[in-house]
Amino acid sequence: MSRVNEVIAHEVPEGVFDTYGIENAFCNCLNSEEATELLNRVVTEKPAYRNAAVKKVCSDIEKDFLGCHEQLVEDLTLRFESADHRLRQSLGTVLSRLSEVAPSFIEQKIELFFLQSRYVGVRRRGYKIAARRDKLDEQAVLKAWHEHSDYEAAWLITKFFPVFFLIENIKDIEQHFTEGWQFARLYLRIAEVQPNLLPRLKDRDPISYCYVLVKTGIEISDDEAFDIMESASQDERFGLFVWSLGKAGKWDVLKNIDSKLLEIQERRAEQLMKQHGS
Structure with a gap:
């Protein structure tokens, strides 16, 4: 039995109420390929190991981003289409965590994938990534705004788009806001x-x-x-x-x-x- 299969099959002995972090320890013994396989599987097969597997994969990525990591991102995004709400939440959480440590081109790939989703909860993950990046992907945010009219898109536009754009679209932007601090931010720039x-x-x-x-x-x-x-x-x-x-x-x-x-x-x-x- 492979080490990944052993982790998947692992059960805490009856009567044990403190594992002393053995789940994390098992994950830390895995190499990068094993860790990505485990993370790909525990999203659905062993949710209790998900956080431990994510931590291990993120740690590996920070040291060296490998082909298995890129394939993991590809696999996780492909599973979105047929996922139910609960699984989408899990997949979104994992991809969000990976985006925090992945190279810029992978971070952008995850951001664009989120922003193109038909689910607002998924798009919100994309807006969070967009907001923290060194350079805002204006085209992607604008596309999402035109297609879905999300508040989060209007807020990113207010904070980062050129002032002339805010002036030209002031009425459309205003309709997304309800709080004084939001209007203040918009008009401070205008x-x-x-x-x-x-x-x-x-x-x-x-x-x-x-x-x-x-x-x-x-x-x-x-x-x-x-x-x-x-x-x-x-x-x-x-x-x-x-x-x-x-x-x-x-x-x-x-x-x-x-x-x-x-x-x-x-x-x-x-x-x-x-x-x-x-």
């Missing part, structure tokens, strides 16, 4: 080139608008700050608004807020009680 678009942000999210003004060094008048203050005081991010005013040097506006803190607090408490039906 303001570098076209600050006249910032009123769009003010209409959508006045607090993020004030934050972007401060971060980009654009002046906000006292009148404008006072206009925003009323609605901002009922927002859970009111502290961010106050911080922005401090950075902008809005002493008089802050003094006004200081005089109304108790009123603001009481209105906020009342609002929360209504929201929670109390």
Whole structure:
């Protein structure tokens, strides 16, 4: 019996509750070819050994990427098509781990494979790989965005694509966002080139608008700050608004807020009680 088959057939003796890491130890005895064979098999045959096998293969790859490792990636991707949800999860986890230590061309291959999937959970793995690479594969991300309109694609576009692209596609990008910090990130980049678009942000999210003004060094008048203050005081991010005013040097506006803190607090408490039906 081969050593791989012995590992597959291994059973913990009845009554043993601590194996002292013997699964990892067995895996560490295998050579690279044996380890890749084991990992290819334990994904379905012996899930309990999966983590140990992944660690061993990743350790081997970091030392020397061999043909058996490239074949392993090929085999795992081919199994996706007929895999059920549970197996896809396992295969995706293994490929994600391998992508972290594999050479750049293999990392890119896994990324593209994930991004081309019809399953959003698989595509999300591809976006994670894309985000950490030294150079974003803009074509692959853009293709996934056009085909699936994933939020993760819109976020990568916001962070890494040229500003002119953000300006041209601002409406399509905005529709993927719901949180102020997302809009702030988008408009921080746009303001570098076209600050006249910032009123769009003010209409959508006045607090993020004030934050972007401060971060980009654009002046906000006292009148404008006072206009925003009323609605901002009922927002859970009111502290961010106050911080922005401090950075902008809005002493008089802050003094006004200081005089109304108790009123603001009481209105906020009342609002929360209504929201929670109390």
